[in-house]
Amino acid sequence: MAEHEEKHEVDEQTGTQTTGHEWDGIKELDTPMPRWWLWTFYATIVFSIGYVIYYPAIPLLEGSTMGISGQTNRLQLQQDMAVADAARRDLISMLAEQDLEDVAANPELVRFAEAGGASLFKVNCSQCHGSGAQGGPGYPNLNDDDWLWGGDLQAIYETIAHGVRNDEDDDARFSQMPAFGADGILERDEINAVAEHVLAISGQDHEAALAGQGAEIFMDQCTACHGESGMGEQDLGAPDLTDAISLYGNTRETIRAQIRQPKHGAMPPWLERLREANVKQLAIYVHSRGGGEEAAE
Numbered sequence: 001m002a003e004h005e006e007k008h009e010v011d012e013q014t015g016t017q018t019t020g021h022e023w024d025g026i027k028e029l030d031t032p033m034p035r036w037w038l039w040t041f042y043a044t045i046v047f048s049i050g051y052v053i054y055y056p057a058i059p060l061l062e063g064s065t066m067g068i069s070g071q072t073n074r075l076q077l078q079q080d081m082a083v084a085d086a087a088r089r090d091l092i093s094m095l096a097e098q099d100l101e102d103v104a105a106n107p108e109l110v111r112f113a114e115a116g117g118a119s120l121f122k123v124n125c126s127q128c129h130g131s132g133a134q135g136g137p138g139y140p141n142l143n144d145d146d147w148l149w150g151g152d153l154q155a156i157y158e159t160i161a162h163g164v165r166n167d168e169d170d171d172a173r174f175s176q177m178p179a180f181g182a183d184g185i186l187e188r189d190e191i192n193a194v195a196e197h198v199l200a201i202s203g204q205d206h207e208a209a210l211a212g213q214g215a216e217i218f219m220d221q222c223t224a225c226h227g228e229s230g231m232g233e234q235d236l237g238a239p240d241l242t243d244a245i246s247l248y249g250n251t252r253e254t255i256r257a258q259i260r261q262p263k264h265g266a267m268p269p270w271l272e273r274l275r276e277a278n279v280k281q282l283a284i285y286v287h288s289r290g291g292g293e294e295a296a297e
Contacts, residue, residue: 008020011027011029014029016029016030016031017029017030018030052065052067053067053068054067054068054069055067055069055071056069056070056071056072088112091108091109091112092277093277094106094109095109095112095113095276095277095280095281096275096276096277096280100153100154100157100280100283100284101153103280103284104153104284110284112281113280113281113284113285114281114284114285114288116278116281116285117281117282117283117284117285117286117288118285120274120278120281120282120285121133121282121285121286124270124273124274124282125282128267129141129142133286133289137247137248137249138247138248138263138265139247139265140247141245141291142286142289142291143289143290143291144245144290144291145290145291145292145293146239146240146243146245146291147234147291147293148232148234148237148238148239149164149173149234149237150234150293151287151291151292151293152287152292152293152294153283153284153287153292155234155293156283156286156287156292157279157280157283158171158173159173159267160270160271160279160282160283160286161269161270161271161279162269162271163266163267163268163269163270164237164265164266164267165264165265165266165267166266166267166268166269168268168269169269169271172269173237173267174237175225175236175237175238176264177225177238177258177262177264178262179260179261179262180194180221180259180260181259181260181261182260182261185221186217186221186259190214190217191256191259191260192210192214192256193210193211193213193214193217194214194217194218194221194222194259195214195252195255195256195259196210196211196213196214196252197211197212197214197215197217197218198214198218198230198241198255199211199252199255200214200215201229201230201241201242202241202242202243202244202250203242203244204244204250218230225238226238226239226241229242230242246258247263247265248263270282
């Protein structure tokens with residue numbers, strides 16, 4: 001009995017019973033929790049029980065308890081998406097059915113297409129062309145006015161729809177530059193001379209005498225695709241060599257490497273994956289990036 005009283009003695013100064021714990025003569029008071037805190041704690045318990053009853057809450061093997069409300073974030077998202085789809089259904093239909101020229105003449109459709117195209121680009125195209133469409137080694141910059149296959153709306157649409165050098169689409173853009181070195185068409189000295197000529201026509205530092213020799217070889221071997229002036233041919237996907245813009249670099253070394261054994265990039269066709277309206281949105285978005293060309297008369 002004495003031991004029980006010692007453990008639960010009452011502190012003389014505060015009148016509060018102690019817990020029986022003591023450290024270096026300091027005794028711990030068994031101070032009760034404030035009433036407001038206790039009622040708040042009880043309220044949270046009641047709220048939790050109500051929440052479990054009303055909302056989906058308890059995980060099951062497949063799904064969860066639905067609660068009285070049956071309301072979930074996924075269901076709410078589906079409802080919101082259905083409303084958004086209904087609101088834009090008419091615009092999607094117009095995009096799918098109208099020619100690109102008619103779409104471009106409709107400011108409302110253009111705004112809708114550019115916004116949708118920006119989203120589609122981030123999901124489907126940014127992995128290669130970059131989040132800002134700035135491209136990179138082997139991937140074209142879509143912000144400038146240098147186009148391999150044409151930069152007007154229809155040309156961009158065709159490139160996106162059918163792709164480049166792929167085996168999936170019979171209408172894919174296709175061109176093939178000979179491997180002048182690997183196939184033994186040109187000797188090393190001749191390749192070096194042609195590279196100097198390309199440096200010359202693109203306004204870069206070059207060896208004039210060697211570039212003169214390269215000009216003659218260029219006329220014999222390269223003008224069929226790149227033209228006598230070296231400005232390229234979009235129908236063939238032959239790049240303009242006079243602007244110092246290159247997919248694989250415009251240094252002496254990279255030009256020589258591309259002549260010796262060229263790299264050929266590929267792009268998948270997107271029409272079957274994304275459908276007509278989405279491809280048109282992408283074409284309009286890419287055309288709006290700043291480098292889009294006007295359609296040829």
